[in-house]
Structure formats: structure tokens, C-alpha cells
Amino acid sequence: MxxxxxxVSLEIDxxxxxxxxxxxxxxxxxxxxxxxGSAAKILWxxxxxEVEPFSPDNLLIFSTGLLHATPVPGANRTAVNTxxxxxNLFAHSxxxxxxxxxxxxxxxxxxxxxxxxPDLVYLWINNDKVEIRDATHLRGQGCQxxxxxxxxxxxxxxxxxxxxxxxGENRVYMASIDHSSASAARMVGPxxxxxxxxxxxxxxxxxxxxxxxxELFEICQRLIKEINDSPYVGDWMAAxxxxxxxxxxxxxxxxxxxxxxxxxxxxxxKFTAIRQTYMERITGCYNCPKKCHHLISxxxxxxxxxxxxxxxxxxxxxxxxxxxxxxxxxxxxxYGLDSYSTPQVIAFAIxxxxxxxxxxxxxxxFPSDVRGRFFYLVExxxxxxxxxxxxxxxxxxAARQIGKGAEKYDHNTTKKFEQIPIKLGxxxxxxxxxxxxGEKMAITQIEGSFPxxxxxxxxxxxxxxNGWVAAPNExxxxxxxxxxxxxxxxxxxxxxITEWNEMMHYLDDSIGLCGFLSSFRxxxxxxxxxxxxxxxxxxxxxIPHIISLATGIELDEAKLWEIGQRNRNLVRALNIRxxxxxKDEAPPADHxxxxxxxxxxxxxxxxxxxxGWNKEGIPTRETLDKLGLTYVSEDFERRGILTS
Amino acid sequence: xxxxxxxxxxxIDPDKCTGCRACExxxxxxxxxxxxxxxxxTKSRIRVFWDELNDVxxxxxxxxxxxxxxxxxxxxxxxGKEYGECSFCRASCPxxxxxxxxxxxxxxxxxxxxxxxxxxGPICVQWCQHDALTYAPERTEEVEAVEEEEEEVEEL
Numbered sequence: 001m002x003x004x005x006x007x008v009s010l011e012i013d014x015x016x017x018x019x020x021x022x023x024x025x026x027x028x029x030x031x032x033x034x035x036x037g038s039a040a041k042i043l044w045x046x047x048x049x050e051v052e053p054f055s056p057d058n059l060l061i062f063s064t065g066l067l068h069a070t071p072v073p074g075a076n077r078t079a080v081n082t083x084x085x086x087x088n089l090f091a092h093s094x095x096x097x098x099x100x101x102x103x104x105x106x107x108x109x110x111x112x113x114x115x116x117x118p119d120l121v122y123l124w125i126n127n128d129k130v131e132i133r134d135a136t137h138l139r140g141q142g143c144q145x146x147x148x149x150x151x152x153x154x155x156x157x158x159x160x161x162x163x164x165x166x167x168g169e170n171r172v173y174m175a176s177i178d179h180s181s182a183s184a185a186r187m188v189g190p191x192x193x194x195x196x197x198x199x200x201x202x203x204x205x206x207x208x209x210x211x212x213x214x215e216l217f218e219i220c221q222r223l224i225k226e227i228n229d230s231p232y233v234g235d236w237m238a239a240x241x242x243x244x245x246x247x248x249x250x251x252x253x254x255x256x257x258x259x260x261x262x263x264x265x266x267x268x269x270k271f272t273a274i275r276q277t278y279m280e281r282i283t284g285c286y287n288c289p290k291k292c293h294h295l296i297s298x299x300x301x302x303x304x305x306x307x308x309x310x311x312x313x314x315x316x317x318x319x320x321x322x323x324x325x326x327x328x329x330x331x332x333x334x335y336g337l338d339s340y341s342t343p344q345v346i347a348f349a350i351x352x353x354x355x356x357x358x359x360x361x362x363x364x365x366f367p368s369d370v371r372g373r374f375f376y377l378v379e380x381x382x383x384x385x386x387x388x389x390x391x392x393x394x395x396x397x398a399a400r401q402i403g404k405g406a407e408k409y410d411h412n413t414t415k416k417f418e419q420i421p422i423k424l425g426x427x428x429x430x431x432x433x434x435x436x437x438g439e440k441m442a443i444t445q446i447e448g449s450f451p452x453x454x455x456x457x458x459x460x461x462x463x464x465x466n467g468w469v470a471a472p473n474e475x476x477x478x479x480x481x482x483x484x485x486x487x488x489x490x491x492x493x494x495x496x497i498t499e500w501n502e503m504m505h506y507l508d509d510s511i512g513l514c515g516f517l518s519s520f521r522x523x524x525x526x527x528x529x530x531x532x533x534x535x536x537x538x539x540x541x542x543i544p545h546i547i548s549l550a551t552g553i554e555l556d557e558a559k560l561w562e563i564g565q566r567n568r569n570l571v572r573a574l575n576i577r578x579x580x581x582x583k584d585e586a587p588p589a590d591h592x593x594x595x596x597x598x599x600x601x602x603x604x605x606x607x608x609x610x611x612g613w614n615k616e617g618i619p620t621r622e623t624l625d626k627l628g629l630t631y632v633s634e635d636f637e638r639r640g641i642l643t644s
Numbered sequence: 645x646x647x648x649x650x651x652x653x654x655x656i657d658p659d660k661c662t663g664c665r666a667c668e669x670x671x672x673x674x675x676x677x678x679x680x681x682x683x684x685x686t687k688s689r690i691r692v693f694w695d696e697l698n699d700v701x702x703x704x705x706x707x708x709x710x711x712x713x714x715x716x717x718x719x720x721x722x723x724g725k726e727y728g729e730c731s732f733c734r735a736s737c738p739x740x741x742x743x744x745x746x747x748x749x750x751x752x753x754x755x756x757x758x759x760x761x762x763x764x765g766p767i768c769v770q771w772c773q774h775d776a777l778t779y780a781p782e783r784t785e786e787v788e789a790v791e792e793e794e795e796e797v798e799e800l
Contacts, residue, residue: 180696208682209681213681224773282662286664287666295696297699303696303699
């Protein structure tokens with residue numbers, strides 16, 4: 001009997017129209033857990049590096065977390081992994097909501113999709129019955145509209161669905177895959193569109209077995225109250241109307257302008273009134289008491305959900321106010337667009353137009369007002385029309401295709417992917433490392449455990465450290481006590497912080513736990529405009545036991561850390577094999593006003609050594625073999641990537 | 645003859661529901677045999693009727709088993725929101741899968757977690773953190789006792 005996992009993978013070949021249920025090796029869960037970790041293993045084994053992302057041989061994998069469908073609160077984020085057409089590297093995305101648990105109740109740990117359907121289809125997974133069905137009648141429909149239509153068609157209102165809108169159908173690189181109140185962003189939408197898969201529909205009514213039932217349930221019953229009562233977890237942006245953090249510190253427009261002091265009482269009153277007028281309910285994800293998703297009903301728009309920083313990205317890119325985001329999100333979420341990268345692509349295009357690099361010939365009928373311009377470009381991009389066809393490939397490729405000096409305006413990408421728009425003064429060493437070396441492509445997927453800022457007095461630091469349950473060891477506490485200036489910390493400390501931050505994400509992503517209860521949430525604090533820090537519900541000290549109780553896999557901190565390292569190095573191996581090297585590991589040139597190339601490269605050297613990677617950022621033979629990844633080191637030697 | 649009947653009530657406030665369905669998860673685990681050994685929301689005696697885009701979230705407790713479905717249906721509009729004909733219905737009914745064990749088809753019925761009730765109240769109430777579900781004080785009613793029929797035993 002399997003505990004925690006179902007032990008079955010669904011293998012879909014859209015070219016042949018075949019469906020297979022494959023029993024998985026239990027050993028894989030012991031080595032990789034689930035979620036993104038086990039997806040990386042599949043991608044290593046089955047997709048060779050010369051396979052293009054838009055090839056039928058590229059795999060699109062939906063992976064439940066190992067803890068999904070157990071009583072563990074907040075275990076609800078499904079991993080979506082593939083190779084991206086934009087970066088040609090590993091693409092990693094997550095979506096919250098209800099999809100992963102439903103898939104588990106249907107009897108499957110993951111859905112592995114290869115091939116390309118001859119025309120638009122959807123996948124209907126109804127427990128044991130799995131069908132590939134015609135979706136040509138759904139062509140062009142928005143994400144939520146698709147969900148409504150399919151529910152009517154199947155006469156089943158309990159199904160969970162992940163769907164692409166027309167953006168995904170047109171292989172727009174910024175297309176998202178949307179489900180319930182959640183979105184899978186970061187380049188997975190276009191691959192689903194390329195495979196002509198419109199939606200995956202799931203209904204599950206089976207049992208999920210738990211290894212140590214009473215012990216796990218009692219812990220979880222305590223956790224659900226703790227999570228609810230704690231101000232240290234959840235999305236504070238959903239609960240707190242004071243959003244000075246983003247508006248004062250992040251860059252407006254095409255990641256250009258910081259507007260320190262923008263936020264004031266008047267703005268807060270205005271934005272609060274907007275929210276109160278149009279927000280109907282705050283909802284949560286499966287088995288989580290936090291309220292993170294706002295249901296918005298804006299005039300002229302169909303209801304939609306919004307969450308976290310996505311509520312700011314459009315109006316900040318356009319130098320507008322909150323009502324603009326409410327309005328345009330009603331359109332873009334239905335089209336299925338990544339709300340982090342899309343506003344930047346649009347702001348980039350507007351800058352090019354203002355600079356005369358793009359002209360009226362490129363944008364016939366381009367409105368003169370910025371709001372009109374945003375709506376205009378959304379339409380062009382979604383339908384790959386005219387200039388939209390170029391912009392739909394993201395800033396990096398669009399800049400090169402447009403030429404005429406457009407490359408200079410591509411100033412906020414790393415590894416060809418749009419970064420969070422924030423441009424600050426002094427170099428921040430851990431942030432340098434995280435942006436440079438992170439392979440989930442966004443800072444939000446790597447930062448989060450170690451506080452972003454030091455506390456001003458020794459007394460405050462001592463108080464913080466005394467209650468810092470999540471700290472992995474005394475060394476971190478000692479470092480924090482001595483940390484006075486944000487950008488001044490010994491390289492060893494910077495390396496350890498980066499590694500810890502990243503590892504907690506890799507663990508969360510393999511068990512499907514929400515970062516707002518875990519890997520993302522420990523980092524804030526020390527300032528009045530931020531929520532309190534340092535006490536995530538889940539951390540390295542309690543996660544191993546929880547996994548053991550659910551699955552029966554014997555784990556302790558050391559073993560769990562090793563699994564995390566294995567998964568992380570496997571992801572790096574995927575990217576190294578596809579050609580990523582040290583030269584790609586560079587934040588945008590203007591990410592900080594004050595840089596120090598020598599210091600940065602020395603730090604990068606130190607970090608590579610710290611992680612057990614060589615000077616090119618390639619995991620060494622020793623590192624790989626110690627983690628049981630001999631098949632990787634052997635492959636690297638065969639290819640001449642590593643030399644013995 | 646009079647006797648005292650205890651009535652247990654779970655209060656439901658749909659406006660407070662966030663749609664997390666922890667109640668379904670917890671109920672199904674509580675009623676598993678062995679206890680907590682499986683999770684399966686379809687086996688829960690409380691189910692949330694949800695329609696996200698219409699902002700409808702209605703937790704319902706499993707109630708009567710009925711052999712036949714309703715002949716006449718209705719759609720109800722409350723405060724401008726339309727609710728489907730079965731949204732508030734507790735029945736285990738042939739017209740839908742709700743409140744039936746998925747494998748055996750046996751009807752499910754909520755008993756507020758049985759006797760003795762768990763300390764802290766029914767499990768769904770304990771897990772709901774937003775007071776969408778609360779346990780109302782037990783009340784008692786004096787009712788007519790059901791006369792026990794005397795069994796006729798034949799002398800052999």
C-alpha cells in the first residue's frame with residue numbers, strides 16, 4: 001500500500017492519442033519526494049538536451065506535491081514543469097488552489113504529457129476513466145469561460161480545471177495556465193498551447209492513504225489553528241491595505257523609476273476604497289485557513305481572482321493607480337497572461353515607441369493615453385498580431401528582433417526572462433547571488449527564509465534570534481546578531497543565506513507546500529511597513545517528521561536536506577546540459593546603481609565552491625556522486641561537460 | 645410518555661466561507677476506519693457547494709436519504725445572487741453523487757460527530773477558522789417517547 005502518494009503516473013501522448021497509467025517506483029519518492037523534484041528526474045531521463053521546447057518530444061509535467069490530499073494544511077501547490085521556449089532552459093511554475101489534491105483523489109501523482117494533438121483537445125480525468133476529448137469548440141475561449149463551458153458539457157460542477165486562454169493557444173511566451181483562483185506563470189503556458197492542450201479537467205473521489213493517521217491528524221489540527229492565528233504567515237498583501245512596500249521600493253514603468261515616498265495616507269484611503277467597492281470575498285486555497293485571494297467584480301469585467309504582488313504590476317508599469325490594475329486584470333487573466341512579465345513587456349514596447357524605435361507603422365492606431373496603450377498591446381500580444389507577434393516572445397527576443405537600439409531597453413532580464421522590477425542603490429550580495437544563480441527564474445522563488453534587512457539594535461536582534469525557530473543552526477543566529485549593515489556581510493554568510501533560502505523552496509516545491517507558510521515568509525520584518533518575520537509554520541525542523549507521518553518514509557533533517565540538494569543539483573544539471581554556464585548567471589547590469597565587478601565575481605566563485613560546483617557553475621563529479629547522481633556525472637563526462 | 649430529545653445544530657454562515665474545504669477533508673478523515681487513515685472529501689458528511697465565479701460558497705451537512713428526486717425544481721435568488729436548485733439541499737438523492745460513498749453508494753448522514761461528541765465540537769467546526777461553521781448550544785425538546793412494540797413470540 002502506498003501512503004501519501006498514489007503510486008500512479010498518468011502518461012499522455014497527444015500525438016498518438018494514448019493514455020497509460022504507470023505504477024511508479026516507490027524509491028523515487030524516497031530520493032526526490034514529489035512535485036518539482038520528481039519532475040526534474042523525469043525531464044533528465046526522457047528529454048535530451050537538443051529537444052526544442054516546441055517539439056512533441058518536450059514533456060509538460062503536472063506534479064502533485066507529495067503531501068497533497070493529506071491533512072497537512074497548505075499542501076496545495078501543483079508544480080508545472082517543462083522546457084521553456086523563451087529561455088531554452090528548465091521552466092518551473094506552481095499553481096495553488098485545488099488541482100493537485102483533486103488529482104491525488106483521482107488516483108494520480110502526476111500527469112506527464114508528450115506529443116502534440118492534431119487539433120485542440122482537452123484531457124478529462126475522472127478517476128480511472130481518462131479521455132482525450134475534442135476542444136475545437138473551445139478555441140479562443142478565456143480561462144474561466146472554458147471552465148464554465150466544460151462544467152456544463154460534462155454536467156459536473158465539481159471538476160477542477162487547469163486551462164489556457166487564447167494567449168496560450170497562440171503560444172505567447174507570457175501565457176499562463178489558469179486554475180480556479182490560481183495561475184501558473186513563468187513560461188509554461190506556451191508549451192501547453194503548442195501541444196494543443198486547451199485544458200486538463202479532473203474529478204477524484206478515491207481514498208488517499210496516510211501512514212501514521214492519528215499522529216499526523218493531531219499535528220495538523222494544531223497547525224491549522226496556528227496558521228490562522230499567526231501574523232507571520234500568509235500573504236500579508238491580501239490582508240493589509242498598506243502597500244507602501246511595493247509602491248515606494250519597486251520600479252515603475254519598464255523597471256525604470258523608483259518613487260520613494262509615493263505612498264501616503266491619501267493614496268491608502270483611495271486604494272482601500274477601491275478594494276472595498278469591488279472586492280466581494282477573500283478566499284483561500286485547499287485546506288488552508290489563510291485568506292490570500294481577492295474575488296474582484298469590476299464593472300464590465302467578468303469576476304476574477306487576484307493575488308499578491310500581481311495586484312500592482314500593471315498599474316505600476318503604467319504609472320497609474322489601483323483601479324487600472326482591477327480593470328485590465330479582468331481582461332488579461334481571462335486571456336491567460338503572466339501578470340508579472342506581461343506588464344513589463346508592454347512598458348518596454350511603450351518606451352520603444354516614445355524613443356521612436358517603434359513607430360506608428362508598427363502600431364497603427366496606437367492610442368495616446370497610457371491605459372489605452374496597455375489595452376491595445378494586450379490585444380496585439382494575445383493574438384500575435386503585428387507588433388504583438390514580436391512582443392509575444394518576451395522582452396529579450398523582441399529587443400533583438402526589433403533591433404535599431406532596442407537591446408538597450410532590455411535592461412531587466414536574466415537568462416532571457418523578465419525579472420521583478422526593482423532597481424536599488426547599493427549592491428545587495430545575497431540578492432546578487434539569488435538573481436544570478438536561481439533557476440526558477442524569479443527572485444520570489446528563491447528568497448524568503450533569511451530576513452531581508454538587519455535589525456538596528458543589538459537588543460532587537462537578540463530578541464529576534466531567541467524566537468527564531470526556523471533558523472537551521474546556531475551559525476545563522478550568530479550571523480544575524482552581528483549583522484548591522486545590509487550590504488556588509490562576510491561571503492560565507494552570503495553563501496549560506498542563499499543556499500538556505502533556495503533549499504527551502506526546493507523542499508516546498510517537492511511536497512507541494514505553499515511558500516507563504518514556509519519558504520517565502522520568514523524574510524520580512526525589521527521595518528514598520530513590513531509584516532513580522534522569522535516564524536514560518538513549516539521549516540527544516542518540522543517538515544521531515546510531517547513527511548514521515550504522511551508517507552511512512554523515514555526522514556530526518558539531514559536526509560531531507562540531502563533530498564533537497566539532490567533535486568536542486570538535478571535542476572542545475574538539466575540547465576547545464578542545455579548549455580547554461582557562468583556567463584549566463586548575471587543580474588541585469590543596472591540592477592543596482594553601485595556595482596563592484598571584482599567583488600561580485602569573487603562572491604560567485606565562493607558560492608560555486610560552497611555549493612560544490614566548479615568555476616563554470618557546473619556541479620562537480622564529487623558533488624553529483626555524493627548525491628547519488630552518478631548518472632549525471634557520467635553523462636557529463638561523456639559529453640565533455642566534465643572532464644575527469 | 646414524554647422523553648427528552650437532544651438537538652445538535654451546526655450554524656452555517658456562508659458569507660464567511662473562504663472555500664478552503666478543510667471541513668470536507670477533516671470530516672472524511674475523522675469518519676475513516678481506522679480513524680484518520682484516509683482522506684477523501686467525497687466521503688465527507690459536510691460538503692461545500694461552490695461556484696467561484698458567481699461567488700457562491702454554501703457548506704451543507706448531509707441529511708436525508710431519498711429514493712426519488714424532486715419533481716419540481718426551483719432556483720432561488722437571494723440578495724441578487726442566484727442559487728441552483730440543489731444548492732441548499734441536504735439529501736442523498738439519485739439526481740446527484742453528493743452524500744454517497746463513492747464505492748458502495750451508501751448514503752452519508754451528518755451526526756455532528758456522534759456520541760460522545762469530540763471535545764471542541766464537531767470536527768468540521770474545529771477545523772473552520774473563520775466561523776463559517778460554529779456549533780450552536782445543544783438544546784433539548786420534550787417529545788413523545790416512541791412506544792416499543794411488543795414482540796410476539798410463538799411458543800414452539
